[in-house]
Amino acid sequence: MTVEIPSVQKAQRSERIDIGDGLVMRWSTRDDADNIADCMALAFRWSAIGEPVAEDEDPAPNPWVKAAVKRVLSGNCPVMTEFDYAVVENTLSMNGQNPIVACASLHGVPGFYGEKVSMLFGKPEAISSHPDYRSKGLIRKLLFELIHPASAARGDVIQIIPGIPYYYHQFGYEYAIGSRSSRSIDDLTTKLPDLMSKDALLPASLAAEPFTLRVPTLEDIPYLCKLSTREAQKAQAQVGLDYGEPFWRYIIHGIFEIQESIYDTTRVTRIIVDAKSGKDCGLVMGEGAPKTELMMFTLEEGYHYREALYPVLRQFVLEGEELLVFALTQAAEHEENEAKEKVEDNDAMEGEQALGPATAVLTALAAAASADIPPVRPILLDLDPDHPITKLLESKSTADDQKNARLYTRIPSYANFILKVAPSLEHRLAQSPLAGITATLQFDFFRRVEGSAGRGLEVVIKDGRIISARDDFVPLTHEELMLAARTRKALAKAEGRPDNKKPTVFTIQFAPLSFTRLLVGDLSIDEMIYFYSDTTVSGGDDAKLMLATLFPKAKEQFQCDMFWW
Template sequence: MVLNGSAARQGQIVDIGDGLIMRWSTSADAENVSKLMSDCFRFLPSGRQLPDDQIPGENEVLANAARRLLKGTNACMSSTDYALVENTQAGPSQNPIVAAVSLHEIPGYYGSVRLTYGKPELIACDPQFRSRGLIRKLMMEMIHPESDRRGHVLQMIFGIGYFYREMPDISWIPKLGEGEKEQYTLRQATLDDIPFLVRLSTNENLYVDAEMGSAYDEKYWRWLVHDVYQNPVGRYDGHRITTIIRDETSGRDIGFNQTAFVYSFLWFKFALEKGEPLHKILHPVMRQMLAIGNKQCMTYREQELAMKAAKGESTDDVRKPQLSSMRLALGPKHPAMTLVQSKLAPEEVLPVIPLYTRVFDYSAFILKVAPTLEARLAQSVFAGATAKLQLNFFKKLEGMSASGLEVVFEKGKIVSASPWKKPSPEAKVEEVRKRKAAGLPALTIYAGEFHPLTFTSLLTGYRSFMDLAWSNADTNVDNEDSRYFLEALFPKVSHDFDLFIW
């Protein structure tokens, strides 16, 4: 599978000196990229507590993730979408791949508008080649231009959409009575279930209140329920398990459930058809998904025993696992969270989840998401406004197409968005004189200023205008109406991004 592939791009080789070249990947690079990831992320928390004087082993999870990304069947990238730095002078025992950044395509939404986000992912640089700007070169000279070529109006690197709540003790879950059978059963989802999963995986059914996020389309579900299991590359290939919930009394499929288990057991998604009694379905679902989790535990244990035995290593430290806790990522508004609230660990107060975004061309982004912005305006005191929004970013920096932005509204509709440069005071006076001389009405102008690149945080709803004003003195507006206009267009919103489809 090739996502927006380009034959010309595959022949691109950039000599950056000292025997290093930049190029795009092929499937033949899978093992070397995998080795780079496993070495670079040794110290990433792995769920195991090691002595302070012990160097962790290779990161098997991310090594296998790299192999999956380069299989050519992944839902978010092809085998040619890793930007690499290769050391052409590497010796026989050295890994020639010394830096790597992959480019993912993530289907998503901005309000009512569907779009595709570009997402740099699984990034690493060999410690011996750090502090040379290699990752920056890969991003600026390969990843960003390719993402722009594909029409991604926004690239992002994001954290989780909400923090996990911990259920430290799961022994309270009621056992099934002797001789009883579950009325609601779980079976693993298949290709035939994809239309059902697509229909049910909406924000409404998942109880997600988000204005930006991932769209769970056919490609997403095909990867998770089928393609990830084809030609396995190692452990954790199928760590995300989607099951269909069936009502045995009526014989109908009534919902789906999604869990994951790598270092800990996580509950990701739980959706039901409207009108189904969640309070009756909850415990049967929890009982059966924990049974699935314990089965995964034993499978991983058997695989680890076999791996250690093949290497002649001791297996004394391979314990027999048993789930005793669960992490929940259903979202704070999911009714299941209410039903189990008393069993959760005390809620922690955490900072805002990191969301790093790049919008190279603000004009293109505004025009792409215009229906959402117009809908927001229609629900505000500025409904039907005819005005100009003029924003000054002081100067044009690398990573931005212009030093300012002008958006023209007519009767509440966006008619244009274009680069703009703040005029001199004299030029503004001259424009007013010309309009008066021509008998034209005065323009309504809403204006503001933002430190270069910070406007993106407002555009994506990651920060509010006041957040930016408090954190950066360069954030300013001409008057209070301008501030209210900006807040109507760009409110602070929730995000819901799925990070684990690879």
């Protein structure tokens, strides 16, 4: 299965839409990066993205969000370019005012559906509006007039958003794809004393570890790709992301080329080495700041997770801590130098005010380093629930509060989606008791709503192959069905033959947009019937078996890697 790569937008799109009051919708260029980043940082100033906000704090614009937006607008992000941010510009803004008052970016994320299909997920991301411009319909306009049309034009059959509660329902999105649940260990020194003990942290002990970690280079990308497949990660998801060459090139190289602040030094990727033989034998990847997050841990065949767990995790945590300390030290030194320059420029009062906090940070960091204080930050395990590491640390960790979180999911045309993922659906059929079946599936969604192409769907299957799917299907009324049956019987009688040409037709009813949850494996057909009273399946035992076969419930949900930020 070849991983799909999004086509790169190489120039600014031409759309420029006047929406009145001096506001214009258009697509971005790199010149907009600072203004878009400032708009996003202001909008997310009260958000806990990056670091928690204290109750008595009046936070500044969010620096983690600002750095993330600058990264994706740098021109070397693999899922978007500097021309993929849709913005609302206030053309009447005064000097010193930010002209960008609302924005939404469009990512193209390579992923998979089932065993046979590689596809792109359209991902509207990093969406915000200035507080003074909210509740004016600007995000709706950006989505429906720029983002969604651009996503459809490049062939996306699905969009996902990890957004704020309820908000995106109004734009045709349904909670469907479940985010991978995670587990956390709140204090490594107490929960895992053997991991972070003083003896284990001594240089001699670290030097004797059976596994060591090394920084990957560009030459290691094929190896990283090999160890980040679903099979290598022991992932069970039927819908998720592909970690290919663009991902790894960006993560181990690209982000460091454009690093501007401490908030860009977050991802830690290391190759695991067998210390005895010197052979590369695994991969560990995750976040080092502001919290330690383990997102990938894979070993070659012949190596045991139980033996590698503590040596690898100990070094991974320490490298994340060193990365954070290094970044904070750099920031403090930068602030201290700027403060000294102000003193030299005879702006003594302002310089002394800035110098104090910077010097305090450097002093505290130096004291921590000299005291050899082991890290006590929590660690988040963002791995498959049945991954060996998750199981080994299950009793030491607690389940994430957001274990039932789902991504907003929009499938604008069910027919286009079915045809795109047909190879995986046909593969499931071929492995089932219904192999080789010929049947027609007729779906009634009661009414067409925002986010859907029609009120019905018809899928024709012949000899186990999907030969057509259309959104313009209009379910027949009971009267029309009865009259069609009479016509068929009358024709058989006139031809002197038995009525044995009755086609196999399965009729299904779903509430508008709820079919999305079955399509992506969020709910089984039995759960759909249980949770949605308007779900009905007609056509005998084979009808229900058909739906269960085509759309099985996924045991493990989608991992949405926020590196795209």
